[in-house]
Amino acid sequence: MELTNAIILLLNYTILPALTYGSQLALGAIFVTLIYGILRFANFATGDMMSFGTMFAVLLTYYFQSIGISFGVLPTALLTIPFAIFMMIFYMLTIDKFVFSYYRVKKSPPVQLAMVSVGVMFVTQAIIRIIIGPFDRRFLDGEKFILKATEFKEMTGLSEGLTIKSTQVLTIFITIVVVSIMFWFLNKTKTGTSMRAYSDNEDLALLSGIDPKRVVLITWVIAGILATIGGILYGLDKSYRPFVYFNNMLPIFAAAIVGGIGNPFGAFLGGYVIAFAEIFLTYAYKKFFAYLLPEALEPNSMVQLLSTDYKFAISFSILVLVLLFRPSGIFEGKKI
Amino acid sequence: MKQYSNVIAAYSIMIILIILVGVFQSWSIALTILNYCLISAVMTMGANIQWGYAGLINFGIMGYTALGGLAVVLVSVAPVEEAWRLGGFNMMICIGIIVAMIYSIRYVLKKIDKSKKRNYLIASIIIIGLLLLRIISTPAIESIESVEPAKTGYLGGLGMPVLFSWIVGAFFAGGLAYVIGKIALGLRADYLAIATLLIAEIIVSIIKHEEWLARGVKNVIGLKRPAPYEIDLQTTPWFINLVEKFHSAKLELINSVTERQDALNQLVIDASSVYVKLCFAGMFLIVVIILLIITQKALYSPWGRKMRAIRDNEEAASAMGKNVVKEHLLIFVLGSAIVGIAGAMMVTNDGLFTPGSYRPMRYTFVIWVMVIVGGTGNNFGAILGGFVVWFLWVEAAPIALFFINLFTSHLPETNEVKIHLINSASYFRFLMVGIGLLIIMRYRPKGILPEKIIKQ
Numbered sequence: 079m080e081l082t083n084a085i086i087l088l089l090n091y092t093i094l095p096a097l098t099y100g101s102q103l104a105l106g107a108i109f110v111t112l113i114y115g116i117l118r119f120a121n122f123a124t125g126d127m128m129s130f131g132t133m134f135a136v137l138l139t140y141y142f143q144s145i146g147i148s149f150g151v152l153p154t155a156l157l158t159i160p161f162a163i164f165m166m167i168f169y170m171l172t173i174d175k176f177v178f179s180y181y182r183v184k185k186s187p188p189v190q191l192a193m194v195s196v197g198v199m200f201v202t203q204a205i206i207r208i209i210i211g212p213f214d215r216r217f218l219d220g221e222k223f224i225l226k227a228t229e230f231k232e233m234t235g236l237s238e239g240l241t242i243k244s245t246q247v248l249t250i251f252i253t254i255v256v257v258s259i260m261f262w263f264l265n266k267t268k269t270g271t272s273m274r275a276y277s278d279n280e281d282l283a284l285l286s287g288i289d290p291k292r293v294v295l296i297t298w299v300i301a302g303i304l305a306t307i308g309g310i311l312y313g314l315d316k317s318y319r320p321f322v323y324f325n326n327m328l329p330i331f332a333a334a335i336v337g338g339i340g341n342p343f344g345a346f347l348g349g350y351v352i353a354f355a356e357i358f359l360t361y362a363y364k365k366f367f368a369y370l371l372p373e374a375l376e377p378n379s380m381v382q383l384l385s386t387d388y389k390f391a392i393s394f395s396i397l398v399l400v401l402l403f404r405p406s407g408i409f410e411g412k413k414i
Numbered sequence: 415m416k417q418y419s420n421v422i423a424a425y426s427i428m429i430i431l432i433i434l435v436g437v438f439q440s441w442s443i444a445l446t447i448l449n450y451c452l453i454s455a456v457m458t459m460g461a462n463i464q465w466g467y468a469g470l471i472n473f474g475i476m477g478y479t480a481l482g483g484l485a486v487v488l489v490s491v492a493p494v495e496e497a498w499r500l501g502g503f504n505m506m507i508c509i510g511i512i513v514a515m516i517y518s519i520r521y522v523l524k525k526i527d528k529s530k531k532r533n534y535l536i537a538s539i540i541i542i543g544l545l546l547l548r549i550i551s552t553p554a555i556e557s558i559e560s561v562e563p564a565k566t567g568y569l570g571g572l573g574m575p576v577l578f579s580w581i582v583g584a585f586f587a588g589g590l591a592y593v594i595g596k597i598a599l600g601l602r603a604d605y606l607a608i609a610t611l612l613i614a615e616i617i618v619s620i621i622k623h624e625e626w627l628a629r630g631v632k633n634v635i636g637l638k639r640p641a642p643y644e645i646d647l648q649t650t651p652w653f654i655n656l657v658e659k660f661h662s663a664k665l666e667l668i669n670s671v672t673e674r675q676d677a678l679n680q681l682v683i684d685a686s687s688v689y690v691k692l693c694f695a696g697m698f699l700i701v702v703i704i705l706l707i708i709t710q711k712a713l714y715s716p717w718g719r720k721m722r723a724i725r726d727n728e729e730a731a732s733a734m735g736k737n738v739v740k741e742h743l744l745i746f747v748l749g750s751a752i753v754g755i756a757g758a759m760m761v762t763n764d765g766l767f768t769p770g771s772y773r774p775m776r777y778t779f780v781i782w783v784m785v786i787v788g789g790t791g792n793n794f795g796a797i798l799g800g801f802v803v804w805f806l807w808v809e810a811a812p813i814a815l816f817f818i819n820l821f822t823s824h825l826p827e828t829n830e831v832k833i834h835l836i837n838s839a840s841y842f843r844f845l846m847v848g849i850g851l852l853i854i855m856r857y858r859p860k861g862i863l864p865e866k867i868i869k870q
Binding site: 389395 | 855859
């Protein structure tokens with residue numbers, strides 16, 4: 079009994095939140111890694127691009143709510159995803175046409191493209207703040223919980239409750255669907271194969287008749303889908319605030335590099351590595367040990383390895399360690 | 415002289431712009447902008463040394479700036495004796511443990527061959543060290559933070575003159591850069607950018623959350639100043655006389671004695687704030703000029719030529735027997751030290767240390783825009799970049815407001831779009847800086863004042 083309680087406690091406070099947060103990071107990390115692998119630059123506008131897509135979802139959700147459209151028990155924001163993705167892809171392609179393509183054709187060094195993406199970051203941030211402002215916004219509606227702690231306690235008779243938020247299940251479910259479709263696309267279809275070929279060896283791919291413009295276009299389309307869905311899921315789970323999205327760029331980069339940049343499958347796993355590390359290292363295990371150990375041995379302190387203030391610092395430290403010892407990432411598995 | 419003509423032209427335009435602000439807004443604002451321009455110029459020079467001379471991309475500027483600011487607190491604030499008595503000894507032991515850890519790891523690395531045994535040994539040293547640190551520091555930190563938490567709650571500093579902290583700031587930042595450089599300089603350019611950005615975040619989060627060190631997010635206010643205080647100036651006779659002489663023509667027009675006295679008081683208050691800012695501007699200008707002379711000399715010395723050779727072709731330079739790794743590390747440390755000075759200058763100017771305000775947007779990306787816009791590899795360009803971009807950053811809101819009013823003048827005052835735009839005028843600074851960067855990168859990739867190679 080005590081053991082079940084301890085497991086439920088961990089599940090409730092660490093594993094479920096980590097899986098959710100990890101999924102959100104994973105989507106962003108695949109976005110970073112695709113851009114890096116195919117367009118060959120570190121995109122510093124990542125967080126703001128995710129924020130841009132989410133902004134449309136927020137605005138459309140408010141609009142739908144005002145005209146009385148809802149999605150029943152599910153959040154209305156899910157209905158807005160196609161529109162938000164459309165706007166996002168349109169914005170990305172515009173930016174690509176007017177900004178990035180010039181440097182790509184000129185074959186500028188990646189550093190220059192990264193600096194250009196800093197410029198794009200400024201502009202995107204300005205547009206977002208001018209349109210929606212810098213404030214915190216919540217746009218979650220519908221049913222908030224699938225399972226409440228009290229219900230769980232009644233059901234099982236345990237003293238520890240388990241809360242399952244609908245956003246947690248939605249995030250994990252949607253991530254799995256989106257990511258599996260994407261991997262199927264990259265590995266099984268002809269376009270996906272041509273993208274992988276372009277990423278591995280540009281010259282050879284061009285020689286074998288792959289149209290670079292098409293590859294770039296498809297890359298931005300996939301990136302737009304990932305960025306928007308990742309951003310919306312994060313916003314539903316926590317809240318939408320432009321500054322937080324900009325900051326999320328950092329753990330997303332960490333996830334992409336931990337997984338081996340340019341490798342989408344690694345990035346996917348990297349997201350979870352970062353999320354689990356952040357949450358497991360900052361969780362206070364006092365109650366957990368109180369369940370497991372006999373009373374005499376119960377700890378007095380919080381049994382917290384690091385204070386939650388250092389959440390971000392943990393993912394960055396992991397990144398620094400990975401860069402030092404395995405610069406090509408910890409998952410040297412399939413490349414795209 | 416002729417080769418400097420565009421430098422002179424660009425600088426005169428900048429000075430005229432600042433004077434225009436003085437005339438149309440107020441001299442106090444103009445001097446505030448000038449001071450920040452000078453601080454930005456120092457930061458930009460530091461980043462420019464790394465990027466322009468050696469091609470190293472360092473996105474960790476925020477971290478060095480914060481360390482420079484920390485130096486001001488640790489050097490100039492008077493020590494909190496109560497806190498030292500309660501927890502100082504334990505904290506000293508902690509520092510000793512950290513040093514011992516580093517040395518024992520280095521010893522293990524040197525003496526034992528690469529093997530599993532060595533890895534386990536290092537891991538156990540780290541774990542034992544962290545446990546010891548935890549046990550010793552926790553009670554000490556608690557007791558330090560409980561000493562008058564509203565006012566102090568930290569160890570305080572050394573109580574030395576504040577100007578000394580600028581040098582200490584340079585050493586702090588340089589020391590951190592040495593460690594980061596040892597770790598990360600072998601990375602590819604974009605990896606280095608990301609790694610330095612994240613390491614800077616770690617540094618700032620440590621400064622933010624270790625309250626025993628510098629009060630963290632509770633901020634340290636009322637730092638010492640190398641310039642006189644406004645309140646003291648307003649009661650100093652020579653200063654009042656000076657203001658009276660300066661404005662004598664204006665004052666004589668007022669007949670009533672009490673009215674004249676009131677007018678004089680107001681003028682003295684205004685003048686005191688201008689005087690203090692002028693003092694700061696003078697000090698910052700001295701720093702900028704010294705740094706400019708040194709960097710200029712360095713750029714055209716054999717060492718500068720070597721750096722450019724390494725930047726342009728690493729393999730060739732190392733084939734010629736130049737130690738690329740060593741030179742990269744050296745320039746990384748030097749550039750970061752300059753940024754550290756700027757961080758200390760900024761905190762001195764503000765008189766307060768607010769770790770919560772160190773954000774990558776303001777302290778890394780804007781500085782990089784300055785470097786790119788001004789001209790990479792050109793010290794005059796770096797200073798100009800600091801001036802231009804900071805000026806835009808500050809004056810963007812008034813400029814945007816002017817254009818919004820111009821374009822929406824046909825709309826009624828109650829129009830929602832107009833109200834929304836006017837309320838978000840301050841965000842146009844991101845737009846202006848971003849578009850400025852994109853335009854410069856596209857049409858003048860070497861910056862306003864491009865690098866000049868003088869053939870000896």
